[in-house]
Amino acid sequence: MTIQEIKDYLGRFFDSVELAGNTDVLISGPAKIESAQKGQVSFIANDKYVRHLATTAASLVIVHKSVCVDDFIQNTSFLKVADPYTAFVFLLQKFATPRIIAQKGIAPSAVIGNDVSIGDGVSIGEFAVIGDRCRIGSNTVIGAHTVLLHDVAVGDDTVFFPNVTCYDGTVVGKRVVIHSGSVIGADGFGFAPQKNGSYIKIPQMGIVEIGDDVEIGANATIDRATMGSTVIGRGAKIDNLVQIAHNCSIGEDTVIAAQAGISGSVNIGNQCMIGGQAGFAGHLELADRIQVAAQSGISKSFLQPGIALRGYPAQPMRDQLKHEAMLRNLGAMREKLNQLEIEMKELKKA
């Protein structure tokens, strides 16, 4: 692509794309600013990387419209936009080599059950197993070895990577991406304790419902509800190895980082951000836009939107930081205490 073509492409997303420097260079692909070579495009979204402008070999750099690039346009061309990070994401999408997860059509080795409906343009990979009465939307891709048990409904333009397992009854929206190894709809962890110390299994009769535009990482687990649905809201992003227990509801556009664990019947609001390895006790609620620090332990509901939480048990960030500062100063407190004790002894002697 020429720089002019890139300018035109970004113009589809931004009101203003300003060029500084040469337009007729050919750009072969994207790279990080530190390692970019001649012919590559990079970006700077953070002031602390501006220093790289003097030395980068990139032929094109996307910068914020406020950055002064006059000193560098001899060697490098620039496109100035309001949001260079997002602009670069669009370029990454443009340059991305198409990944083939499964060939168009149904692989001869795939096994399709009875009364299955399959939309136009679907790709179903080798050894995929589609259970009875499943419905697969148009242009959806089902990777090799992915198993949908019976009565699974999948929307259009959704992608299952290889080796995903969906239990019976799962409902998956449009434009969803589910990475390899994830298990959707396994039985919730529900057992009724008996007097002799053993357990009776509580049948998990509900399902999992995954909204449109959700992405689920590798080896995550989302359990079916006991009754009703475990719900992953539209646009939520769930990282690798996350556990979401039965009867949870995860809000729209909420992001959950790797290895976080959400116990049963937790309700998380919209646009929350949950840090990696954070854990939630069961049956609690989080309001919208709450941020939970990594490794925190959430032991109760927090109903005020937009707050940040941290610690074990987690509390609002301001309280927790004060608490942590006090802990760090414990040595000083002890010294002061010992000093007072000495002074007290002296005073009493006197």
Place this chain on the structure above:
Amino acid sequence: MTIQEIKDYLGRFFDSVELAGNTDVLISGPAKIESAQKGQVSFIANDKYVRHLATTAASLVIVHKSVCVDDFIQNTSFLKVADPYTAFVFLLQKFATPRIIAQKGIAPSAVIGNDVSIGDGVSIGEFAVIGDRCRIGSNTVIGAHTVLLHDVAVGDDTVFFPNVTCYDGTVVGKRVVIHSGSVIGADGFGFAPQKNGSYIKIPQMGIVEIGDDVEIGANATIDRATMGSTVIGRGAKIDNLVQIAHNCSIGEDTVIAAQAGISGSVNIGNQCMIGGQAGFAGHLELADRIQVAAQSGISKSFLQPGIALRGYPAQPMRDQLKHEAMLRNLGAMREKLNQLEIEMKELKKA
């Protein structure tokens, strides 16, 4: 089912099932008390839900025999039992739609090794791979894509969901359930450090033995022993994404919640309850009926049965709660200390 039929069914499990209200209503299925509709059955096992009795649309509610329902029998029927929760679990089982994990018989695409013995009534799903010399008990179900390496022994009435992997030599009991993505018998994490900083792999020559009535969640990992067996005791319940390292022994009817991690050579007693994301150091022992709070870090053995543990490093609950209270009061301590310091200065001045 009519209410009379439900009463008769529960009478098989409870000495006394007392009816209040109408018996000839038809019940179509179970639901939560808040969302139950006409024709559905629900339950109340906790006093704080009794308030829903005034408003529920459920046609039948299972309650504890002590609950007074006289005000509600105009609209709702009741069955009074000693344990409404367990009674409802039995009803869930009664109403559960049968889930088909694999069709009866051996799927034509499954690959069965040499010298395999397969009991009556077994179901083996598409693309399952059963290694040489495996023995599969009667009525056992092996989901699509599940792989048993060679010399695996499985008891009767056991269920493997799709995409389970069992390494060679694994022994699995009767009525066991293993959910998708779990890996049983992978090599323990054992490497002998060499002087140059690299490692030699220690062959993991043992196996995993899983007792009867165990349930293992999705994407859990249970490693084979170095020598001998890693043992999961009868009736143990292990949640999603749990790690059980080599040479561990997990007691009977012990419950381990999601994402907990048990290091090598740990012995956990019977009827313990391990919270989610709890972690155990290696080579330690827990007595029977110990409860470990979520996210705790167990750093040493605890040999007194029945205690509760919490914290990092974990200690008995009473000590830990005292410790946490002290931490919460650290601000007050600091104030008192500063106040004393001022008073001391004044005293010395005087």
Place this chain on the structure above:
Amino acid sequence: MTIQEIKDYLGRFFDSVELAGNTDVLISGPAKIESAQKGQVSFIANDKYVRHLATTAASLVIVHKSVCVDDFIQNTSFLKVADPYTAFVFLLQKFATPRIIAQKGIAPSAVIGNDVSIGDGVSIGEFAVIGDRCRIGSNTVIGAHTVLLHDVAVGDDTVFFPNVTCYDGTVVGKRVVIHSGSVIGADGFGFAPQKNGSYIKIPQMGIVEIGDDVEIGANATIDRATMGSTVIGRGAKIDNLVQIAHNCSIGEDTVIAAQAGISGSVNIGNQCMIGGQAGFAGHLELADRIQVAAQSGISKSFLQPGIALRGYPAQPMRDQLKHEAMLRNLGAMREKLNQLEIEMKELKKA
């Protein structure tokens, strides 16, 4: 094997192997010192196990050359070496029953893409799927149901257990072992936040590169880089359920225990040891030979080689242990404070 044969075998690894006792006993296999039977070989690498010498039924015990065994040679033979643990590891390898992961050759059910190159002596298991343009080195074993998407390069003598998934472009070295359920090269967790609270996916265009002699446990996840490579250095050992996010670099011979989580763009040095369930914030660096205690939370870079870290947020071990001791003594501090308060009151009264 006779004891003489074992002595000769160990002589290939150790300068000195000294025999005490009988040489012509037949040894059938290895066992732990507590449970070893007649005809078995065991070892003692730790002084606290020396007491077992009086009672063990083992016919042969490997001990350190400094251990005095004169009292026991009537019943037991001994081989004395400089490193009995490593000697025993070599014996374990000698006695290990060969495990068959896949038969030599390509299983008839495996699906091989276009332009794939396959080395001599390769084993490819049932239903394995090898994407277009993959290159598989000599004597490599690919378990049943393992999926390599297109353009994956694998070195010689590498083992994939069943049900591994490698995304497109992954590069795997020689003598690597990857256990079942692991997912290599899934998309990094990268999304650009938009003003309306939703996210645009950032294409993850990089790959994962795994060095020679790496071992990766079951159900681990290693994400591909956004651009460039996520790198697992030669000889690194990664346990079950570990998460390694995009753009990380893990040093050579570094060991990461189960359920640890490494956030994006973290650089870990060589020969580090990371404890189980430890978590790392993103974009930080660890020097060589650093040890991180289990469940620690690493929130910043540590650039001094060889230190030990612990706590949340983690700090050097000495500081952290001091801090923990202070926390344990908080009760004493409070008592002292209350005592001082009383004395102060009395003094002021006087």
